[in-house]
Amino acid sequence: MARNKHPEETVNLILDVAFRLFMEKGYEHTSIQDIIDQLGGLSKGAIYHHFKSKEDILFAVTDRMTAESNQMLAVIRDRTDLSGKEKLKTIFQESINRPVQNDIYTIAPDFHNNPKLLLSLLHETVEEAAPNYILPIIRQGMADGSIQTDYPEQLAELILISANIWMNPMIFNSNEEDSYRKFMVFRQMMQGFGLDVVDQQMLDRFQELASIYQKNK
Amino acid sequence: MARNKHPEETVNLILDVAFRLFMEKGYEHTSIQDIIDQLGGLSKGAIYHHFKSKEDILFAVTDRMTAESNQMLAVIRDRTDLSGKEKLKTIFQESINRPVQNDIYTIAPDFHNNPKLLLSLLHETVEEAAPNYILPIIRQGMADGSIQTDYPEQLAELILISANIWMNPMIFNSNEEDSYRKFMVFRQMMQGFGLDVVDQQMLDRFQELASIYQKNK
Numbered sequence: 507m508a509r510n511k512h513p514e515e516t517v518n519l520i521l522d523v524a525f526r527l528f529m530e531k532g533y534e535h536t537s538i539q540d541i542i543d544q545l546g547g548l549s550k551g552a553i554y555h556h557f558k559s560k561e562d563i564l565f566a567v568t569d570r571m572t573a574e575s576n577q578m579l580a581v582i583r584d585r586t587d588l589s590g591k592e593k594l595k596t597i598f599q600e601s602i603n604r605p606v607q608n609d610i611y612t613i614a615p616d617f618h619n620n621p622k623l624l625l626s627l628l629h630e631t632v633e634e635a636a637p638n639y640i641l642p643i644i645r646q647g648m649a650d651g652s653i654q655t656d657y658p659e660q661l662a663e664l665i666l667i668s669a670n671i672w673m674n675p676m677i678f679n680s681n682e683e684d685s686y687r688k689f690m691v692f693r694q695m696m697q698g699f700g701l702d703v704v705d706q707q708m709l710d711r712f713q714e715l716a717s718i719y720q721k722n723k
Numbered sequence: 724m725a726r727n728k729h730p731e732e733t734v735n736l737i738l739d740v741a742f743r744l745f746m747e748k749g750y751e752h753t754s755i756q757d758i759i760d761q762l763g764g765l766s767k768g769a770i771y772h773h774f775k776s777k778e779d780i781l782f783a784v785t786d787r788m789t790a791e792s793n794q795m796l797a798v799i800r801d802r803t804d805l806s807g808k809e810k811l812k813t814i815f816q817e818s819i820n821r822p823v824q825n826d827i828y829t830i831a832p833d834f835h836n837n838p839k840l841l842l843s844l845l846h847e848t849v850e851e852a853a854p855n856y857i858l859p860i861i862r863q864g865m866a867d868g869s870i871q872t873d874y875p876e877q878l879a880e881l882i883l884i885s886a887n888i889w890m891n892p893m894i895f896n897s898n899e900e901d902s903y904r905k906f907m908v909f910r911q912m913m914q915g916f917g918l919d920v921v922d923q924q925m926l927d928r929f930q931e932l933a934s935i936y937q938k939n940k
Contacts (some may be wrong), residue, residue, distance in 0.1 A: 621838035624845070632895060660901075660908040667889050672881060678849060684877075689875040698915015 517556050519571060520545065524563045525609075532722055533564060533615040561620055567613075568623075571606050572630065578604065578638040592657020595703035597643065598669075602711050610676075611718040617677045624677065631670045636662040654700055661699065668692055675716040679723070684714040734773050738787060739763065741780045742826075745842040749939055750781060750832040778837055780900035784830075785840075788823050788845065795821065796856040807864020812859065819928050827893075834894045841894065842923075847888045853879040871917055878916065885909055892933040896940070902933040 523544045529535045538560050542550055557563045582588075582597050601607075617624045640662035647653025655661045671677060673688050680688065689712055693704050740761045744753045755777050759767055774780045799805075799814050818824075834841045857879035864870025872878045888894060890905050897905065906929055910921050 618842070623841055625838040628841070628894075633748040649837070655908075655911075657904045657908050660904045663883060664889060664905075664908055664912065667884070668881065671888075672884050677845075687874045687877045688881075691872075691874050691881055694872075695881065695912055695915060698912060 508667060513556070516548070516552065517566070519548070520553060520556060520563065521567055525567050525570075525613075528564070528567065528613040533560075533613050534619065536560070538563075561622060564613075564620070564623065568610070571610065571626060575601070575606060576635075576639070579635075580673060583639055583642055586616050589652040590643050590645070591652035591703065593638070593646065594653070594701065595705075596695050597639065598703060598708060602715070606609055606681045607715055608718060611715050612722050613723040614676060614719055616723065627674075628667075628671060632663050635670070636666045637709060640666055651705065665696070665699075668695065673712070675719045676723075680716050681720055682713045682716050685713050689713075731771070733765070733769065734766070737770060737773060737780065738784055742784050742830075743786075743877075745781070745784065745830040746826060750777075750830050751836065753777070755780075778839060781832060781837070781840065782843060785827070788827065792818070792821060792823060793852075800856055800859055805860070806826070806867050806869040807860050808869035808918065810860045810863065810919065811857070811870070811918065812922075814856065815920060815925060819925055819932070824932055825935060828932050829939050830852070831877070831893060831936055831939040833940065841880060844891075845884075848883050849880050852887070853883045857883055873886075882916075882918075885912065892936045893940075897933050899930040899933050899938055902930050906930075910937070 520541065524536070524541050527540055527544065531540070536548075538553065540542055541560075541563070542548065542553060545553070557566065579597060582593055585593065585596075607700060611631060617622055637659065641658055644653055644655065644658040644662055648655065648658060669692065673680075673685070673692060675681075675685060678684070686709065689704070689709050696703055737758065741753070741758050744757055744761065755767075755770065758777075758780070759765065759770060762770070774783065795817055796814060799810055799817060802810065820919060832840060832893070854876065856861075858875055861870055861872065861875040861879055865872065865875060886909065890897075890902070890909060892898075892902060895901070903926065906921070906926050913920055
């Protein structure tokens with residue numbers, strides 16, 4: 507008799523296999539059939555019961571990564587030992603340094619071929635990350651005097667769109683030199699808002715990620 | 724005997740009809756069949772010979788608008804009576820004031836349902852508009868002393884991504900109040916780069932466009 511697995515176990519199994527294959531071969535070079543072949547007898551129908559397309563699987567894989575990193579963002583947001591401005595710097599540091607970034611840049615989806623993924627990242631940035639993580643930190647900074655602005659929601663959005671979309675090497679196919687130059691302009695923009703929150707270590711790491719992407723795309 | 728039209732005449736006829744219908748009914752509420760019905764006997768096959776989908780027709784309609792507005796941008800770029808900074812201000816003014824903006828916000832495509840359109844706008848912004856129109860103006864400003872930056876390409880991109888994507892009411896469904904607040908943060912960003920180039924008249928016009936969109940979406 508076949509084991510009566512819970513559906514979430516099946517979904518997790520599919521995502522585990524897909525994640526590993528995306529890492530090994532890259533997203534563009536992995537087919538749905540490749541994923542099925544590694545699922546030990548799970549039928550094509552079983553996959554399509556849970557996911558409409560390979561792009562759908564990619565969404566689920568990145569959602570799982572996002573959920574993990576949001577945990578980390580929430581911990582920083584809720585600390586009581588830092589000013590708003592210090593939290594902003596910490597959140598940039600921790601975000602760029604976390605190892606899952608290497609995984610994302612290794613999977614290296616081509617946004618040109620996956621416009622829905624771009625739309626999803628744009629909306630996750632503006633409708634989830636900005637209001638839930640950056641906005642509360644900016645509000646704290648306004649209260650403790652470390653950040654000055656009259657428009658915290660919009661400042662949170664502009665900062666994250668710049669960092670997550672414009673500076674994203676996977677969207678604009680940036681190399682290390684492009685990434686260096688974007689980083690310098692981003693730093694100047696932040697300074698214009700009185701936010702001196704990026705440093706050399708972040709620049710080095712940012713260039714490293716661009717380089718990982720260039721090797722894997 | 725049927726007239727032997729040139730293909731570009733057929734394409735222009737399709738685009739004229741599609742543009743008028745998009746304006747009257749909105750993009751989302753216009754079907755390919757609506758367009759065919761108004762083409763006076765042109766067959767479905769003739770349309771699909773030139774366009775794969777309704778989205779393809781929208782691309783062609785917006786390309787035609789973009790070509791017209793690029794003419795205007797080129798004229799400003801090539802003037803000899805203005806400093807780089809003055810040209811930047813003029814280009815913002817003329818871009819937001821041109822009547823075709825009313826048409827675009829009346830057609831009001833829903834970017835959520837048309838991710839390829841977003842990708843196309845993003846790449847037109849970064850790969851066409853920024854290098855061809857904003858970059859030469861920034862370079863002139865560096866030469867005449869009216870603009871200071873070490874990274875003209877990246878500054879051009881960041882300015883246009885903010886203005887064309889983040890501030891675009893059609894992408895983020897902004898109302899007049901959101902648009903006011905985004906404009907104020909954008910103004911502060913520009914001032915941080917030493918670029919005091921936006922004014923009250925632009926703000927009024929920007930809010931007017933958001934209001935046109937809210938009425939037509």
